[in-house]
Amino acid sequence: MAAVRAFCTPFYAEAHRAYHTLRHVETMLSALEERCALTPVLVLAIWGHDLIYDPARNDNEARSAEVFGAWLAEQDEPDALQREVGALILATKHDQPPSSVAAALMVDADLAVFGASDAEFWAYERAIRREYQFVDWPIYRMGRQAILSHFLERERIYNTPEFADLEAAARAHLRAATQKLADSPEE
Secondary structure, eight states: OHHHHHHHHHHHTOTTOSSSSHHHHHHHHHHHHHTTOOOHHHHHHHHHHTSSOOTTOSOHHHHHHHHHHHHHHHTTOOHHHHHHHHHHHHHTTOSSOOSSHHHHHHHHHHHGGGGSOHHHHHHHHHHHHHHTTTSOHHHHHHHHHHHHHHHHTSSOSOOSGGGGGGHHHHHHHHHHHHHHHHTOSOO
C-alpha cells in the first residue's frame, strides 16, 4: 500500500484541488472500512479514481483509469485486476447505474459526503465552488443546480444497504443546496 500512496499522493496534492484531495480518498476508504466492505480491489480503485482531476474537462475518470491502469501494469498486476479497477474508477462518473456490487459500493462511498454531517457537507459545497472558481457564478449556479437535482431525482441516491442510512440526510442536504443556489442570483 505504501507504493500506491507514494504514486498517488502528488496527484491529490495539486494546487487547484480543494475537495478532490487525499482527504477525499481517506474518507472513502474509512467509509467502506467502517461498513466492513473494503476490499483490496476497492482500495486500489479509490486511490486511482480521482488521480486526474481537471474541473474544466469531462473525461477525468477515463484519464484516471488510464494513468492508474498504466501504473498497475508497471507493478506487474494481472490484466484482470487492471480491468476491474478501471471499471470501478469509471463507475465514479455517475452516468449510469453501477454494474456490480463493488461498483455500487464505490459509487456510494464517493457520494457519502452528501449524507455526512452538516459541517462536512457545506465544506464540500464550498470546496467544489473553489475548484470551479474559474466559472462565472451564473453558469456555475445553473450547472451545479442541474448536477444536484440529478441526484435528487433518483429513486435512491445510495445503491447498497451499507450506505442506506445516509439517504435521508443526503436528500435534505441536496434540497438545501439547490434551494440556496436558487436563492443566490449573485455569489
